[in-house]
Amino acid sequence: MSKKKTTKSSKNTNLERRDLIKGLATVPVAGVFLVNLWRKMKRDATKKANLLSDLVQEKSAPNVVRSLSNSRHLNIGIIGYGGRGGHLVRGAGFATKGWTDTVYKNAQKNKLDKQFDTFMSQEDLNCSLIGVCDLFDNNAELGINASQNEIRPGGMPKNTATRYRTHEELLANDNIDAVIIATPDHWHAQITIDAAKAGKHVYCEKGMTRTFDEAIKVYDAVKETGITFQLGHQNRQVEANEKARQIYEQGLLGPVNLVELTTNRNSPWGAWYWGIHPDGNNKTIDWERFQQPSPNKLPWGNGKEALERFFRWRCWFDYGTGLSGDLLSHDFDTINQIMDIGIPKYVTSSGGIYHYTKKNYPDIIGYDRDVPDVWNATFEYPERDLTLLYSASLSSSNPRGNRIMGHDATMQMGGQSGGGSIHGFVVTADELSTQYKDRLDSGIINPNYPIYTYSPGSKQIDGVTSATSRYFAQKGLLYTYREGKRVDPTHLHVKDWLDSIREGSQPRCNIDVGFHEAVACAMATESYLKGRRIEWDPVNRKLI
């Protein structure tokens, strides 16, 4: 009996053991998984530590938004309420009803369109738009409309704007503390100097001036009067550029002897063939006033050429400097922000009008431009052992991006990498680097893959659609990120200026760095126009 019992119980134990083994049979596989996961994580962490911790002194994202009390109310005026002027005034918190309605509708139609949200979540900068000056009646009316629109961060505006026919009349208003200048470039210098003399603080759109002589005059006027001057390079607010500067300063790229900057656009709009407003005529436009500071004057005549020149002024050297002041200036300032390159010793440039001609575009172009549409410039910094190359095409949108090429690593900003378009930047080690030789030899660093990637807002999706928007977005000029939230850098740049006025401090793109941009761009323009190399004489402040 007892023997029988024992056999039965051992049978049961065997069964239970078999049950247990079969039930837990795949648990060791889970163990293998966890061991391998742990090994992979450890390997990745070691790799990351080897790449980053001793290389990049990780700092939290730069906090460039000052938490300053904006208790002092400021009255501002806008001189030149065109496309860019409208954007700048929106940066200060004032948009036209038409604009807010359109972007609200766009957001309803396309949920990825965040323009309305981004505008409404801007900080209220505690200012009023009380003066508008524009030589085209419609633009001036839009400016007035923007000052009245209550759909804005901060709600109902405290004051509304008055229209002024000339900037002198606007500057004569004692209640105006500061002015935003977003006229065509040929007016920048005169208005800035007049504003400075009238004691108004100035936010001036880029390029700072049309000519070298104007740059000297503006610099002196700002320095003499002590006004707060901000040049409109909103890239100064872009987080990625601050991070890039940290990396450059730490010497992670090694000695840098070459920087390549590019512009790549491929549309008539991108080549400044903007729409001619149907209401534009010699009654609604003050044509004589418009061309007052330009070297060549053109009678209104039948108005056709005058209208093209008025609405597409970037196409002529009489009013601007084409690629130099519009697009090179941004990229130059970005590199100056990252590398403190200052004014070059020598500049040469060349190019031509190879694509946008009346012949190629008879439906769009009535009068041929005189600024080039393909243009290359070389900036030499012998004291820095550095060459900066700028190459622009307005007839190919191949996104080449910008590159800071060091002996040890290259930083690619914007453009394309193997993985697609880059909004921040990637740093890739050079396979023949000296600094990284040991890491390259041991396989910790693979020159085919980035050693550092900065892609702010990678979890945020934006509905950036037009080619020009994408161009600016890639360069970080359309939006940047603060604590993961999308912010318009133009708003931050206007805020930086207003904060500096209240604090009596220097904004990020002050007259000193603005002067670098103005002289470098003027040298490049001069070189193209004169067909020879231009040299900067810093002692006598002259171009040779």
Added chain:
Amino acid sequence: MASLHSSIKENDFQFYGLVVLRVLIGWHFLYEGVSKLINPYWSSAAYLLDSKWIFSGLAKTIVSNPTLLTISDNVNMWGLTLVGASLLLGLFSKYGSLAGMTFVCLYYLFAPPLLGLEYGRPGEGSYLIVNKNLIEACALWVLYCFPTSQIIGLDRFFKDSK
């Protein structure tokens, strides 16, 4: 469908083939889930944004709403991890197979390799109508029909003792 056909139970070759299939798919799901959990920058947004066909509208709605996107990210990260663990360990594997099937079917439907649909992301293979998601979904269907976890797997401890 509740239990395996006795012929498969008796044929080790067929039976263990199914167990191996279950464990391998479990491993795949588990690592897909865990790798997303440990990557702070992962988001389902890129995949959703490239969505084509019948669910592209829904995908856009999810991406444009931060709350929905967070939910989508979490459902994916944790869902894949739990399905993976379930199949690998043989715990509630029938539900795991069903849930896994749902996931891969959705991945298929959000971005099917149909004629005329072009995707921004480079694919890792060449597909025409049938892709690996569809095949994995069918494999999970097979696993659902032949639940091996009641014999090999933790489900063995939960089955009715007769």
